[in-house]
Amino acid sequence: MLIHPMPDPVVVKLGPVAIHWYGLMYLTGFLLGLYFGKIRIRQPHLRQAGWTDRNLDDLLFYIVLGIVLGGRLGEVLFYHPAYYFSRPLEIFAIWRGGMSYHGGFLGVIFAMYWWSKKNNRHLVDTWDLIAPLIQPGYIAGRIGNFINAELPGRVADPSLPWAMIWPNVDALPRHPSPLYQALVDGALMFVILWFFARKERPRGAVSAMYCLLYGSCRTITEYFRIPDYDVTLAGIHLSAGQMLSLPMALVGLIWLWLAYRKPAPPPTAYQREK
Numbered sequence: 018m019l020i021h022p023m024p025d026p027v028v029v030k031l032g033p034v035a036i037h038w039y040g041l042m043y044l045t046g047f048l049l050g051l052y053f054g055k056i057r058i059r060q061p062h063l064r065q066a067g068w069t070d071r072n073l074d075d076l077l078f079y080i081v082l083g084i085v086l087g088g089r090l091g092e093v094l095f096y097h098p099a100y101y102f103s104r105p106l107e108i109f110a111i112w113r114g115g116m117s118y119h120g121g122f123l124g125v126i127f128a129m130y131w132w133s134k135k136n137n138r139h140l141v142d143t144w145d146l147i148a149p150l151i152q153p154g155y156i157a158g159r160i161g162n163f164i165n166a167e168l169p170g171r172v173a174d175p176s177l178p179w180a181m182i183w184p185n186v187d188a189l190p191r192h193p194s195p196l197y198q199a200l201v202d203g204a205l206m207f208v209i210l211w212f213f214a215r216k217e218r219p220r221g222a223v224s225a226m227y228c229l230l231y232g233s234c235r236t237i238t239e240y241f242r243i244p245d246y247d248v249t250l251a252g253i254h255l256s257a258g259q260m261l262s263l264p265m266a267l268v269g270l271i272w273l274w275l276a277y278r279k280p281a282p283p284p285t286a287y288q289r290e291k
Contacts, residue, residue: 018190019181026165042161046154047081053211054150062217068146076132080147083128084121084154091120097245116158118235119261125151141221148227149207149214156203163195170194170241194242202234218276225272232266235259 028036054073057063093101101107129147133140162168166185170192173180180190210230214223236259244256255263 018175019179021166021181021183023166023184024164038164039161042157046157049153050150051077053153057149060215079128079132080125083124087124088116088121091117141224145223148223149210152203152207156199159195159199159203168195169243171243192241197241198238201238202231206230206234221272222276225269225276228265228269229273232262232269235262
């Protein structure tokens with residue numbers, strides 16, 4: 018049976034300055050987003066719509082702020098409000114882990130709205146551009162969770178080849194749930210969305226597909242993770258992550274149907290958005 022390696026969360030320490038794996042994973046995610054963004058921005062339908070490398074560089078700065086601020090506030094408000102309100106200084110200790118995807122998602126929407134308003138762009142066009150670039154960062158974040166031994170999985174059958182003991186939890190075999198989420202919510206979703214977004218789609222279709230895919234994938238992978246808390250609705254047990262993800266999938270499905278039912282003409286030049 019596998020045993021979680023429990024690596025030191027600090028990569029290197031230089032005097033009073035410590036570089037943590039968690040922070041390094043987020044930096045890796047941002048760099049991957051920039052790398053794939055440079056590839057995406059060269060796709061003909063995006064060039065025709067007037068998107069430039071400068072737009073991308075400027076927009077990603079806003080996105081980083083949205084992820085960090087929204088992700089941390091989401092962790093505080095959605096999952097552990099009592100803990101953080103009793104220890105307010107812990108809110109700023111993001112190097113120790115603890116970032117909410119759904120909070121980061123809301124932070125990114127606000128950041129895109131702010132950037133779009135300043136640059137006379139349609140918010141949904143901005144979202145369609147950015148949506149396929151998010152999951153590489155998500156993968157890096159989940160690997161950071163695994164390194165920090167966060168988000169342990171539910172108890173697994175000992176015969177499962179990759180069942181893993183988490184020494185910081187107990188001596189029972191468990192699912193390595195952060196790796197499941199990195200592979201399914203992250204890598205699988207990235208591949209599907211990337212190829213879907215390579216062709217010109219109706220306005221909002223790429224954003225809708227993002228919501229549908231993430232909401233669906235996260236709902237499934239949450240079954241393998243110890244929930245932060247759960248509720249029972251109509252006899253069905255739902256974790257906190259599922260309660261936040263199911264509405265996202267439903268909104269994505271309806272939005273995708275509407276985008277194709279009555280598609281708006283896509284912008285062909287930046288001037289059309291002014």
